[in-house]
Amino acid sequence: MLPLAQVHIRDRTAQDPSCVAQNGFCPDWxxxxxxxxxxxxxxxxxxxxxxxxxxxxxxxxxxLLARRRRWLIGPVTGVTGVMYTIPSLALFAIxxxxxxxxxxxxxxxxxxxxxLVIFRNIMAGLDNVPEAAKDAATxxxxxxHQRLWQVELPLAIPEIVxxxxxxxxxxxxxxxxxxxxxxxxxxxxxITDIVFKSNxxxxxxxxxxxxxxxxxxxxxxxxxxxxxxxxxG
Amino acid sequence: xxxxxxxxxxxxxANRQAATLELRHISKRYPGSDAPAITDLSLEVAAxxxxxxxxxxxxxxxxxxxxxxxxxxxxxxxxxVDGRSIIDRKPSELRREIGYAIQQIGLFPHQxxxxxxxxxxxxxxxxxxRVAARVEELMELIGLESAMAARYPAQLSGGQxxxxxxxxxxxxxxxxxxxxxxxxxIDPINRERLQNEFLRLQGEIxxxxxxxxxxxxxxxxxxDRIAVMRKGGVLAQYAPPAELLMAPADAxxxxxxxxxxxxxxxALQRVRDIDLWDVPIVRVGDSAAEARRLAAASPIQHVLLxxxxxxxxxxxxxxxxxxxxxxxxxxxxxxxxxDDILRDALADLLQGQVMYGVVTDHGGRVAGVLSxxxxxxxxxxxxxxxxxxxxxxxxxxx
Numbered sequence: 340m341l342p343l344a345q346v347h348i349r350d351r352t353a354q355d356p357s358c359v360a361q362n363g364f365c366p367d368w369x370x371x372x373x374x375x376x377x378x379x380x381x382x383x384x385x386x387x388x389x390x391x392x393x394x395x396x397x398x399x400x401x402x403l404l405a406r407r408r409r410w411l412i413g414p415v416t417g418v419t420g421v422m423y424t425i426p427s428l429a430l431f432a433i434x435x436x437x438x439x440x441x442x443x444x445x446x447x448x449x450x451x452x453x454x455l456v457i458f459r460n461i462m463a464g465l466d467n468v469p470e471a472a473k474d475a476a477t478x479x480x481x482x483x484h485q486r487l488w489q490v491e492l493p494l495a496i497p498e499i500v501x502x503x504x505x506x507x508x509x510x511x512x513x514x515x516x517x518x519x520x521x522x523x524x525x526x527x528x529x530i531t532d533i534v535f536k537s538n539x540x541x542x543x544x545x546x547x548x549x550x551x552x553x554x555x556x557x558x559x560x561x562x563x564x565x566x567x568x569x570x571x572g
Numbered sequence: 573x574x575x576x577x578x579x580x581x582x583x584x585x586a587n588r589q590a591a592t593l594e595l596r597h598i599s600k601r602y603p604g605s606d607a608p609a610i611t612d613l614s615l616e617v618a619a620x621x622x623x624x625x626x627x628x629x630x631x632x633x634x635x636x637x638x639x640x641x642x643x644x645x646x647x648x649x650x651x652x653v654d655g656r657s658i659i660d661r662k663p664s665e666l667r668r669e670i671g672y673a674i675q676q677i678g679l680f681p682h683q684x685x686x687x688x689x690x691x692x693x694x695x696x697x698x699x700x701x702r703v704a705a706r707v708e709e710l711m712e713l714i715g716l717e718s719a720m721a722a723r724y725p726a727q728l729s730g731g732q733x734x735x736x737x738x739x740x741x742x743x744x745x746x747x748x749x750x751x752x753x754x755x756x757x758i759d760p761i762n763r764e765r766l767q768n769e770f771l772r773l774q775g776e777i778x779x780x781x782x783x784x785x786x787x788x789x790x791x792x793x794x795x796d797r798i799a800v801m802r803k804g805g806v807l808a809q810y811a812p813p814a815e816l817l818m819a820p821a822d823a824x825x826x827x828x829x830x831x832x833x834x835x836x837x838x839a840l841q842r843v844r845d846i847d848l849w850d851v852p853i854v855r856v857g858d859s860a861a862e863a864r865r866l867a868a869a870s871p872i873q874h875v876l877l878x879x880x881x882x883x884x885x886x887x888x889x890x891x892x893x894x895x896x897x898x899x900x901x902x903x904x905x906x907x908x909x910x911d912d913i914l915r916d917a918l919a920d921l922l923q924g925q926v927m928y929g930v931v932t933d934h935g936g937r938v939a940g941v942l943s944x945x946x947x948x949x950x951x952x953x954x955x956x957x958x959x960x961x962x963x964x965x966x967x968x969x970x
Binding site: 473480 | 672724
């Protein structure tokens with residue numbers, strides 16, 4: 340399978356056949372073939388965004404539960420911590436017989452890696468809300484629900500977003516292995532011609548750029564959404 | 573309906589009636605703790621009065637205050653606001669009717685000044701326009717420019733934050749206000765200013781206030797009545813400040829009030845409350861001979877040179893009055909105001925190292941002379957006499 344794919348990629352090569360033939364770094368080749376990477380890139384974005392969103396939703400629900408039932412913090416941290424330490428290669432392999440070969444399996448694995456960091460940051464954010472603000476909120480007659488949504492969560496946003504940023508960057512990297520589960524992505528592109536430098540560099544640089552772009556996007560959104568943080572300097 | 577009706581339905585002029593507060597045999601014991609936090613505490617606060625809870629740390633004063641809005645539930649006993657027990661009230665609804673200001677202020681850092689002040693009105697479900705009008709009104713009441721409304725707490729000074737905290741506590745126009753060391757985290761100069769501002773405000777709004785402090789001087793200054801508490805939440809004495817100073821109930825209160833309680837009484841009176849000396853006044857161009865005669869006749873042996881508006885310029889002694897006419901002399905005059913409290917006025921005299929201070933009115937015009945002598949006479953008179961009916965804190969500032 341691999342040699343065939345290699346041929347498939349390379350048979351569209353144009354100029355400078357010597358560079359391509361020597362598996363070198365060939366800017367001309369990259370320029371001509373960058374379009375071939377758009378579809379894997381898009382898939383990579385899908386994998387990352389869906390996994391981070393799913394991880395956030397689950398971690399958020401767990402955090403809301405653990406906020407009232409503090410005893411849950413230990414078990415949740417423990418379980419998500421174990422998930423975090425499973426080698427990704429192994430996890431994809433474990434999931435394959437259960438969820439099959441494809442996008443969903445990739446997402447499940449990537450999501451499980453996000454839970455720990457997002458959960459921990461939501462809890463830290465909630466715990467760091469100033470006691471006085473919470474006391475004032477309750478003392479002025481906010482219900483628990485009102486206090487959570489109007490005071491605690493808004494004040495926890497910086498830490499929550501920090502967790503989402505780490506999760507996003509990590510997921511972009513891990514998603515490069517999702518091809519093992521048959522979920523595609525830029526990793527698929529790398530493995531297709533693992534000896535060809537131009538191919539590896541192109542896919543890797545796209546990975547890095549993607550991570551940086553998503554990180555900046557989240558950071559920008561946070562800045563725009565939190566004028567009070569700028570005020571605090 | 574006129575626009576004024578809708579824009580200022582809760583204006584200071586239309587304040588809700590202040591509530592009475594009564595604590596009946598309240599006890600509080602925390603599980604797993606041997607000593608009770610509050611022991612059989614009974615206390616009545618009349619509508620529109622400031623009740624100060626004061627005592628050493630661990631005396632349960634903050635606990636007692638927090639019982640009133642059910643931030644803490646009593647083990648036994650009852651609390652009545654306007655004669656109605658609060659025990660069967662839904663806590664969040666009860667709290668929206670009770671102003672709440674704490675030492676750490678607890679402003680919401682992610683909300684602007686205006687949003688912070690609007691907290692309770694929003695919880696009460698007021699219309700947007702009414703909330704906005706109320707916020708504007710309170711900003712004015714606490715003396716913050718309207719430009720500050722869009723600022724965040726991090727952009728305010730400590731004193732401004734405290735003011736916003738008080739405004740936020742008043743926003744829902746509560747008939748009862750709880751304040752836990754609201755000026756505790758502020759430097760002494762600004763604390764003094766905020767205390768005066770609050771008393772002036774209280775003169776207008778006449779809320780019933782439960783005020784917690786560990787500072788006996790603040791208690792004496794702020795309280796209509798003072799509840800001195802001791803360890804275990806036991807009420808040692810509940811009395812107006814003058815009575816507390818003149819007749820401490822026991823050794824604990826006497827000790828807590830301090831050995832200088834005679835001096836502390838000075839904090840209860842203003843310069844305008846005592847008899848001042850007249851001062852001979854001259855202006856530039858007056859006859860120097862006449863001025864010399866006035867100086868000689870005065871116990872101060874000086875005349876006071878004033879400007880056309882009767883504002884003090886300098887003290888003149890006979891050697892300054894050599895020519896035909898009184899001439900202009902540059903000078904330094906220690907001045908106190910009619911509205912200053914006696915303790916501060918005395919401090920000014922001592923600081924200026926002068927025997928006499930010129931008392932001025934609001935316009936800066938001379939109203940008389942205050943001397944260390946007058947103050948000591950006043951103290952001697954009070955010690956020998958009965959307890960005078962001291963003015964309420966708000967009246968003292970009025």
